[in-house]
Amino acid sequence: MNATRSLSTKLSLFILALTSVVFILTIGAAAISSHILITDEATKSLENLRDATIKDMEKTLQNIEFAVEASSWLVNENKDKEEYLYHITDRIVSENENIVGSAIAFCPGYFRKEHWFAPFSYVDESSAQVKSKQLGSEDYDYFDMEWYKIPAETGQPHWSEPYFDEGGGGYLMCTYSFPVYDENYGLYAVMTADITLKFIEDVLESIKPYEHSVVSLMTRNGNYLKTRTNVEKYGTSIFATLDSTSRAKNYNVNAVVEAIMSGKKGHMQYAADGHLCFAVYGPLSNGWLATIATDYKDVHERSSIMRNLLSIIGIFGLIIMFLISFFTIRKMTKPLTQISEAAEGIAGGNFNMALPEIDTDDEVRQLRDSFEMMQNSLQEYIDDLKTTTAANERFESELSIASKIQMSMLPKEFPNHDGIDLHAILKPAREVGGDLYDFFVRDNCLYFVIGDVSGKSVPAALIMSIARCAFRICSHYEQEPKYIVTGMNRSLCSRNDAQMFVTFFLGKLDLGTGLLKYCNAGHNPIIVNGRYLDVKPNLALGLISDFTYEQQEVQLDGGACITLYTDGITEAEREDKQQFGEDALLKCTAETGGLSAEKSNELIIDKLLAFTKGNVQNDDITIMTIKINK
Amino acid sequence: MEVSINKTEDKTLVKVNGRIDTTTAESFNEAIAPLMAPEAGAIEIDCSELDYTSSQGLRIFLMLQKAVSANKGSLVLTNMQAPVKEVFDITGFSSIIKII
Structure with a gap:
């Protein structure tokens, strides 16, 4: 009985071990391939999202640029009409909901020999009305400000770094500056449109591929135009973020910053604060840099769900398979137990031990039949032996008597x-x-x-x-x-x-x-x-x-x-x-x-x-x- | 114990090798059984290689002699070793079987 039990246990365990190895290898292979597949798909979808975001953002920015550029000829036509100039800025602000402020900042001494003259319209925060004022003064010397200075020097349109303009609309903002030239190709003014970073944030906030994804936009100098968390304040730089992360748990962070700052499209893995992350990045037409950073955990949550599901199904399958094989083998080897018991009985001299009836036509059946034949042969042999032994004993006893008779013939x-x-x-x-x-x-x-x-x-x-x-x-x-x-x-x-x-x-x-x-x-x-x-x-x-x-x-x-x-x-x-x-x-x-x-x-x-x-x-x-x- | 039988034109030559004792007597009996047939004629048994014979062997020689006499044939044993000859002499078989 014990022998059979251990046989079925052994066989079942052997099958279980074998199947487990196959199962683990399969799960492993499935996990690896799904990991690769999901990573690839995530990369592709994030790249698509990045491209769409860039396109979307570019379109918004181009609308702003267009609003400014389209108004520049009106300025050219009416550059000496003070009232009309205010009208222009007022129209730019009221007709473009994303523009919170617009100015026409004239070069020093150009407008009526005034040193500063900059008609400016803006959205008043308290009344939500568009108001206008003249911007330039000794307190607000805009000639040294970036939004004026760089386009004036380069003669090119320019998006400024984010700044908090106290003299302006009171918003943290970014300014698009467009240089305006007269018929003699002489620069006489810089037209601007201001947007708040709140607006960019609202746009980017709506993009949420994964729970912990961070979609960010930076100027070409690495200053954030938008950030999702309050910890990183508007206007902080990517380099400051870099310094704040724990270097011990980092991997590839410098490289990913370098890659983002290079202004090329791409994607890269990195680890920050012990989190394995994934970044896709690319430049906008105005040189701004868009980045979507995603925690790998989010991406692979789906593959780990699949893996866990497979594991659970597999473990249940293995348990069921073990039980089925154990009971099947035990059922199949049960006749062996009975034959073994019969063999013990025969060894003990009982030749009439009953053998199990077997319906299947297999080796166990053959064993049983052979065993029955052996049982019968043994029975016959023992019967013969008994007869022969009895005959021999009789013969020997007769011989012994004969011997006594013969010896008694001899004189003693x-x-x-x-x-x-x-x-x-x-x-x-x-x-x-x-x-x-x-x-x-x-x-x-x-x-x-x-x-x-x-x-x-x-x-x-x-x-x-x-x-x-x-x-x-x-x-x-x-x-x-x-x-x-x-x-x-x-x-x-x-x-x-x-x-x-x-x-x-x-x-x-x-x-x-x-x-x-x-x-x-x-x-x-x-x-x-x-x-x-x-x-x-x-x-x-x-x-x-x-x-x-x-x-x-x-x-x-x-x-x-x-x-x-x-x-x-x-x-x-x-x-x-x-x-x-x-x-x-x-x-x-x-x-x-x-x-x-x-x-x-x-x-x-x-x-x-x-x-x-x-x-x-x-x-x-x-x-x-x-x-x-x- | 080995027995070889060669029939020639005028007689049957037999050669017996080894020992005739309890274990070999029966096979010796079987081996020379053909010589007891009527057509055996003159039989000459070469006993030069016969090392020993027990009383069972003597009995078989006696039966052969009786058969030969009944068939009006002849039997002669030749070249017998001394110890074997002694057995034939002691038992008186030398007087009923021709030994030369």
């Missing part, structure tokens, strides 16, 4: 006879084997046999028991070894379709005389006193039914030691296939002098095991030792 009680000491050991290679030994004492004679059935295990064990029974039956009726062996051979030859055979040795020791009569049937010769006895092989039992077995005899003395064995001893192999061999066996028997028969057998078996070093026993092992007491 060794004869407690004064004349002899007899002991035998039989170790089958498997549970049951084909070796046999037997002995009994009858009529003061010891009958003893050893035999080895070809092959091993169950088939050999069956023949072994037949051979053992045949010996007991035949020896019951016959006394001579050769007859017993011949009888056994006939018995074993009949119905021996499997061609099994038995090598067999039978000895009959007269315990009174020490005479040993013996008959061999293809078995290994026996050892007497550490030497091989001369033994005719004859033929193993079970091969040829009418074979004639020959009997031999030897006289043994007290203290003689007889050793019988099967080839499981001499052919016992080490790991390197080296066999124990007859010589080693002879050597062992030579070392058993003085030992009891049992100890002798144990010594030989110990030596044999030391030789094979635990290598698997391939064949049944039997050893029998008989010691004739002195």
Whole structure:
């Protein structure tokens, strides 16, 4: 369950991370491009606005200039008619609402030899009536004033710097001056029209592209003709503004002032008091300079609104996407959890765990089907295994019983006879084997046999028991070894379709005389006193039914030691296939002098095991030792 | 254990290499099974490379001998190593199988 949860979480987080990166990049790109786009558009629209403002302002100023210039010929015609001159100025002021004052300032001594003569009409502030008066006097020596002096010297029309004219209309104003010449091209007067900066302010105030925009107009010397704030008073200079801004937070301010003052059109970024600003600027035809300064914050408010909106939508989208992908993946991986639980159940031995039903045709379905197949195969396999195990267990228990039966055929009680000491050991290679030994004492004679059935295990064990029974039956009726062996051979030859055979040795020791009569049937010769006895092989039992077995005899003395064995001893192999061999066996028997028969057998078996070093026993092992007491 | 069988015009030459024991007896039996057929004729088994035979091996030789006798053919084992020959002698097989 935890694994699946973490899988869906992991996958969802991975998708979320990936999508977030894409989203952030997209937002970033959109923000940058919209920023650029909005900046460009703002620049263009501000430039258009600047051009329109300049045009508008120029038109207004030209109307004023035209009003003055158009009246100049009237002055020329009536330059000696004092009353008419007043009429001219009065008309200029009353017919042009933007003109608050107008004067015809004659050159010294030109009008009726008067030093000062300047008819002047103006709008009286208190009555709002147009009034007239003569301007020039010792107190008001206009010849040194800019509005008179510069056009008089240059002979060109001139817009003055803003000034507060106390002798005039009492307004902070700007004056347009126009030099008037007589027929001899001699300057005789300067005509003027005054406008208040209040008027310019009203015009510029109506232009408001952005909330914090500042639209300003300056003379070519940098004096403000209009300013929006009250902090910067009428007539202050752009340079004064420059000094008042905190330099630490400024950037490009000197450059933008320089650019504005150059009298060319353009736009530029700058920072003032920590605000990133943007200025578009350009000159009017009369040399005045228009500037629209805008705080970037205003311009990009719109793009930041868009960016914020995109971010909010994106974040909501990401959250929804995360939830959807989390639950979808969890739903898709839910069968995995169930399969995993089923696997745990199967691991615990429950093969009937239910698997989830899956409607989709995908890898999970394939996994489920494969898992079901595995479940079924496991079930079958376990069933088979149970059957096989049961069969094996039955077989093993049967073999174990067979082993007990076979071992019980072999005499366990060794004869407690004064004349002899007899002991035998039989170790089958498997549970049951084909070796046999037997002995009994009858009529003061010891009958003893050893035999080895070809092959091993169950088939050999069956023949072994037949051979053992045949010996007991035949020896019951016959006394001579050769007859017993011949009888056994006939018995074993009949119905021996499997061609099994038995090598067999039978000895009959007269315990009174020490005479040993013996008959061999293809078995290994026996050892007497550490030497091989001369033994005719004859033929193993079970091969040829009418074979004639020959009997031999030897006289043994007290203290003689007889050793019988099967080839499981001499052919016992080490790991390197080296066999124990007859010589080693002879050597062992030579070392058993003085030992009891049992100890002798144990010594030989110990030596044999030391030789094979635990290598698997391939064949049944039997050893029998008989010691004739002195 | 390896068995090679070469048929010539007048006899079948067989060569047995290695050991005949519990693990190889069955394959030895299968290898020489064709020799038990009536048309096998005279069989000569070269035992110079036969290193060992267990009683199971003897049994197979015996079965071969019986089959050959029944088919009125002949069987002879040649060049037998001493330890192997000893097994044949001890069990009396030398008296029923011809060894030269």
